[in-house]
Amino acid sequence: MADQDEAPKVAVRCKSSHPERAAYAAALARTLGLPFAGDVNGPYPLLLVVTDERLELLQPGSTEGPAYCDLTGGAFGYRRSQPLRRELLARAVGFKGKALNIIDMTAGLGRDAAVLALLGCHVAAIERHPVVFALLEDGLRRAREADTTSTLTERLTLIRADACDYLDELAGVALPDVIYLDPMFPERTQSALAKKEMRLLSRLLGREEDAGRLLDAALRSGCHRVVVKRPLHAPHLATSFVRVPPLEFRGRSARFDAYFSHTNARTAGPLS
Ligand SMILES: C[S@@+](CC[C@H](N)C(=O)[O-])C[C@H]1O[C@@H](n2cnc3c(N)ncnc32)[C@H](O)[C@@H]1O
Incomplete structure (x- = not known):
């Protein structure tokens, strides 16, 4: 297995104003043992972002859109x-x-x-x-x-x-x-x-x-x-x-x- 310590650092960020989504983001950060980046992008190479609808992975500053799991659309x-x-x-x-x-x-x-x-x-x-x-x-x-x-x-x-x-x-x-x-x-x-x-x-x-x-x-x-x-x-x-x-x-x-x-x-x- 690849050494997970060598993988780029990821932080969780919440982009939703719904309290339940914010609570989900905080819980996710805790469960995954990842820093919680709040509203700022921070120095993290990758962000796991909680939006109103879904969870997505993105590279801050990149023009490329996020990656997420979409099994319907x-x-x-x-x-x-x-x-x-x-x-x-x-x-x-x-x-x-x-x-x-x-x-x-x-x-x-x-x-x-x-x-x-x-x-x-x-x-x-x-x-x-x-x-x-x-x-x-x-x-x-x-x-x-x-x-x-x-x-x-x-x-x-x-x-x-x-x-x-x-x-x-x-x-x-x-x-x-x-x-x-x-x-x-x-x-x-x-x-x-x-x-x-x-x-x-x-x-x-x-x-x-x-x-x-x-x-x-x-x-x-x-x-x-x-x-x-x-x-x-x-x-x-x-x-x-x-x-x-x-x-x-x-x-x-x-x-x-x-x-x-x-x-x-x-x-x-x-x-x-
Ligand atoms: C190329 S992706 C697979 C893409 C997938 N076929 C799809 O349709 O989206 C390979 C995935 O395998 C996972 N993986 C690699 N080795 C694994 C292992 N030993 N056990 C479980 N997952 C593993 C990786 O973490 C990665 O997410």
């Missing part, structure tokens, strides 16, 4: 209005109309997990970073309030944990049909960091170098199908067991590498 609203079964992600996880049980080891801002839940799958979305988790919880709360159907919110469960520890605790019992992971891509390429949200997350999280550990844990779990999202031209994630995925799904900017149980640690020995 904006770009995601457009994405979810399209036929989701045609998404490469749906094909990569092997969705054929039957609801799958899926663990998303890298929930982030929850969009991939939400697509899978909207398809009807049951998704446990795991996020280890407390600030990202707070954004995610806030997004799911708003989705709950806005959604007329409960397809998404009933099927998506958020879990704050290190996903490798979580899988270790499953210890082969109640394995999901699919484990999905979309690790941060450490190399600074245009395609990897093109999106504002990813740039802000990258500032928050610092360099995360342990993507191989995630894949290792997923393969060791014994899960039948493990799917890894990568930038289109990125190298495959290497583990001590597998170097090349047996199946790839290539899109315009992303690629999904699929690994199956016969390549995992329980049936194959380590590569020499």
Whole structure:
């Protein structure tokens, strides 16, 4: 896991005049162990801002807008209005109309997990970073309030944990049909960091170098199908067991590498 001490410092700020939002902001700062910046931007590289409607992460002084979890409107609203079964992600996880049980080891801002839940799958979305988790919880709360159907919110469960520890605790019992992971891509390429949200997350999280550990844990779990999202031209994630995925799904900017149980640690020995 990346050393959280090296991550840029974040403070909580309240931009709402509603007393209950101010109380929420103060409580959030206490829970997350972050300074409370009140109305001033302060010297903090990043701010977690409580507005009237939502929680957002922003870089003070930047012309870029904030990052927040939006599972109903904006770009995601457009994405979810399209036929989701045609998404490469749906094909990569092997969705054929039957609801799958899926663990998303890298929930982030929850969009991939939400697509899978909207398809009807049951998704446990795991996020280890407390600030990202707070954004995610806030997004799911708003989705709950806005959604007329409960397809998404009933099927998506958020879990704050290190996903490798979580899988270790499953210890082969109640394995999901699919484990999905979309690790941060450490190399600074245009395609990897093109999106504002990813740039802000990258500032928050610092360099995360342990993507191989995630894949290792997923393969060791014994899960039948493990799917890894990568930038289109990125190298495959290497583990001590597998170097090349047996199946790839290539899109315009992303690629999904699929690994199956016969390549995992329980049936194959380590590569020499
Ligand atoms: C690229 S983002 C995922 C974006 C996500 N697929 C989406 O659709 O919004 C990667 C996320 O994985 C999280 N992460 C990385 N390693 C993790 C681990 N071992 N356990 C849980 N979360 C982890 C990071 O904190 C980050 O929020």
